[in-house]
Each structure stands twice: as C-alpha cells, then as structure tokens.
Amino acid sequence: MDYSETNRLSRLTAILIHFQTKKIITAFELSEKFQVSKRTIYRDIKSLEQAGVPIITEEGKGYTLMDGYKIPPIMFTENQANALILAEQLVLKNKDSSFIKNYSEAIEKIKAVLKERDKDKANLLSERTRYEQNINRERNSSNLSDLQFALTNYLTVKIDYTNESNKTSTRIIEPFALLSTENWLLVAKCRLRKEFRYFRLDRINTMEMMSENFLPHQMTLQDFFDKYH
Structure with missing residues (x-):
C-alpha cells in the first residue's frame, strides 16, 4: 500500500468519524479540512455510500447521516481491522508528524468501536507487525x-x-x-x-x-x- 492509498484510507476514516460529530457537513468544509479538491471529496462520499454508510444529501446544505446511525462494531470485519493495523505500520514510517498523529488518532477510535475480543486481536497484531519501507522491490503475496x-x-x-x-x-x-x-x-x-x-x-x-x-x-x-x- 503506497502513501496515496494510505492517505485516502486515513481520510475516509476521518470523514466517517467527522459525520458522527456534526449534523451537516459540506464538501467545501471537508476539502478545506483535508486539503483536497471538492471532486476528491465527492469521490470519497461515494466510496462511503458504496460501503453501506447511509449518507443523505440535503440540497443547498450538505451531507448528513441517516438519523440514529452510528458506527457499529460489525462495520469492520476482523480482516478489515487487520488491514487498517497493517496500514498503521506504514503510516508510522511517514515523516509528516501531523499525518501520523491524525492516522493514529483514527486507529484508536476504530479500536474503540471493536468488540473487546477483536480489540485484543488488533492490539496483538500491532505488536507483532514491523514494516520497513522499500521502494526497490515489488512484494508479491496473496496470503x-x-x-x-x-x-x-x-x-x-x-x-x-x-x-x-x-x-x-x-x-x-x-x-x-x-x-x-x-x-x-x-x-x-x-x-x-x-x-x-x-x-x-x-x-x-x-x-x-x-x-x-x-x-x-x-x-x-x-x-x-x-x-x-
């Protein structure tokens, strides 16, 4: 997973969490917050909708979540949580301290909504994974x-x-x-x-x-x- 993919994953997670804290969010607000174009935000919103997040577009106002919707523990399968933990190891190698801070905070919030059993597994995987960046070789594995x-x-x-x-x-x-x-x-x-x-x-x-x-x-x-x- 390269930097751009990890950056997008971090942004999608942060957008989802941001929806939990505000009633209405505009594309302009999100583009300013994450320093990306509104077109990128439109794509991000579509990706979240395709993932099953019930986002409602209110004409002239912005985006809101369906009433009563919260991030449920089952939103992340164990394998999906594992993928996020692995991405965290890559992020920690990045030299942008603000990016590291934002992603680490997002991971902590993700862990908070996991079931206790899955939370222990996520922590174990964090402890048992080491990632060193290497751009010279292609890693091939499907396992x-x-x-x-x-x-x-x-x-x-x-x-x-x-x-x-x-x-x-x-x-x-x-x-x-x-x-x-x-x-x-x-x-x-x-x-x-x-x-x-x-x-x-x-x-x-x-x-x-x-x-x-x-x-x-x-x-x-x-x-x-x-x-x-």
Whole structure:
C-alpha cells in the first residue's frame, strides 16, 4: 500500500468519524479540512455510500447521516481491522508528524468501536507487525490477510514452501509475527524443525488454514529479536 492509498484510507476514516460529530457537513468544509479538491471529496462520499454508510444529501446544505446511525462494531470485519493495523505500520514510517498523529488518532477510535475480543486481536497484531519501507522491490503475496487471521486466532497453518535452494517441502507452522523488509517475512514456529523460522511469503506456494489451535507463545516480538538475533 503506497502513501496515496494510505492517505485516502486515513481520510475516509476521518470523514466517517467527522459525520458522527456534526449534523451537516459540506464538501467545501471537508476539502478545506483535508486539503483536497471538492471532486476528491465527492469521490470519497461515494466510496462511503458504496460501503453501506447511509449518507443523505440535503440540497443547498450538505451531507448528513441517516438519523440514529452510528458506527457499529460489525462495520469492520476482523480482516478489515487487520488491514487498517497493517496500514498503521506504514503510516508510522511517514515523516509528516501531523499525518501520523491524525492516522493514529483514527486507529484508536476504530479500536474503540471493536468488540473487546477483536480489540485484543488488533492490539496483538500491532505488536507483532514491523514494516520497513522499500521502494526497490515489488512484494508479491496473496496470503497476508489469512496469515494475519491465523496469527491473531492462534491457528496452525499448513504450507508448501520453496526455500532458497529451490527445494519444496510441506510444513505445519505456528504464525508469530509479520515483518516487511525487502520482502514480506513470516516469523513462525516450524513443527518440522521444532524452532522459529523466517518464511518469505512469496515462496509459499499453497496455504491451508488448519482447525487446530496452538498455545500462544509467551514472548514479545522484541523478546524474539533479543533471543534469535
């Protein structure tokens, strides 16, 4: 996710929260607040409507939310909340302090409307994700969302994995953390090797979520770095 995508995600979230605090909002007001064109705001409003937010246009006045509408906990699925947490890691690498502050505040408000169980998972994922910006390589993976889910729900995963020697093997793993450097890396306990290993996501050929839960590993990501580096 690049800066422009993350910036838009932050703005959409902030607009939605802004609707909770004012009866009527104008496109001009939003364009001034977020320093974007009114045309951009029109697109943002349409995106929110397509996402199911009941926005009413009052001619000559502006936009308002349908009476009684509040952001419900079910508005964000667990996977959607996970995606927002991952985006937060990217935002924290940005050098614009005001942008970081706005997005961090938005994330805190999102966490506030999550169910307690999902809130704990969101916090766990925040603690177990590290994102380093790298514009030199393209990261290819279609498993990130499922691995986030496995990590926060302590589900074992079966993968067919090709290592650097081009040898493929089947592994049962216990996801622990997600890191992004030159590639997306999964830190996981490998039951075959009986130790923690790094797995490049673009080397995972197939992946199957298992029904078996594993016991949470009683250490932080920093504890892992201290022990294995």
